[in-house]
Amino acid sequence: MASSVAFSHDFAFDPAYGYDAPDALLGIPAPPAPDGFDAFWQDRRARARAVDTRPVLGPVEEERDGVRIHGVTYTSVGGVRLGGWLALPAEGPVRYGFVVGHGYGGRDQPGRDLPAPLPGAAVILPCVRGMG
Structure with missing residues (x-):
């Protein structure tokens, strides 16, 4: 099947994979799920639900567009502390x-x-592990 990509790009491959x-x-x-797929994700979910996240809300970093933006940290699986931001209504x-x-x-x-x-x-707006 010939591709008629509806957008221009500089990719060295066909992002439409030949579909038009x-x-x-x-x-x-x-595709069929790999062996152990359900068990893997059920285990991940159970481990995540068992975490005491211990969130810590930081001070207001910025106020704009009707919200106050705070830094926030929390515990993830394995005791890893992660961070992100929490926007709360200004009023x-x-x-x-x-x-x-x-x-x-x-x-x-x-x-x-x-x-x-x-x-x-x-x-x-949480930052997930492994992404910097």
Whole structure:
């Protein structure tokens, strides 16, 4: 099948993998799970749920867009301390909560594009291990 990529790029490969329509790509079934897949993730979940995260909220680092941004640290599996940021409403109670992940490049600041999904929302931006 010939690819008609709908965007320009400088990649040395075809990012559409030869597919020319979303329906064709969506028609590819998922591969079978590797042996032990369910047990591995069930164990990871159980280990994570058993962690006493001991969160520590730091002082306000910045206030903008109706939120106060704090640094936060917490314990992960194996006793590893990780960090991130927590944005809390500058006024009023927290009524909603969101977790905003990051891509493979990691995160070294909350970013200028901090989402404000809803008034009254708390947003945690955790830094995952192995990402700097």
